[in-house]
Amino acid sequence: MARIHLPSGAVAGNRAELVAAAAAFDSFGLVLVRRGGYAVGRVEGQRLAQSRCGTRYVQGKTKAGGWSQQRFARRRANQADAVAQAAAKAVSEVLGTRQSPLVCGGDRALIRQALELSGADKWHIARWLDVPDPRRAVLETAVGRARAASIDLNKLA
16 A cells, blocks of 8 residues: 655545645745745746746855954854845745745745745745755756655555
8 A cells, every 4th residue: 555645745545635635736835045045936737937036145154263253153144134035025026925835945944034024934834845056947846846745655565
């Protein structure tokens, strides 16, 4: 026997449940944020209907000690806040106020910050993806990965 775990969080045991759950996950939002960039998309049907991508510079860690280390840490925090604000603006522009399920990937803290800033923090996050630096190509690849289902087989299979 096989149990199919769908991206919406549903678990299907038979064909009717599988078809109904897959049809319910027809449109969703994609929010990918990492230090240095973001990509936000709205998926309708099988295609990416609208998207926004962007980059922001975030300085890497330094081995300098003392005051310099603290100054660079504050600078990195401010630069990361700028990434979250830019991603929040993109979430508002692309996803608007419709409360579709979200598929997120990247830095969880930055994503939560971006969703709070955009007012989408109460939306249902259906799935988390591991993604490289968010770019348009990564966003397009994430559409297929977000729709993928996992299958658990029992010992008899």
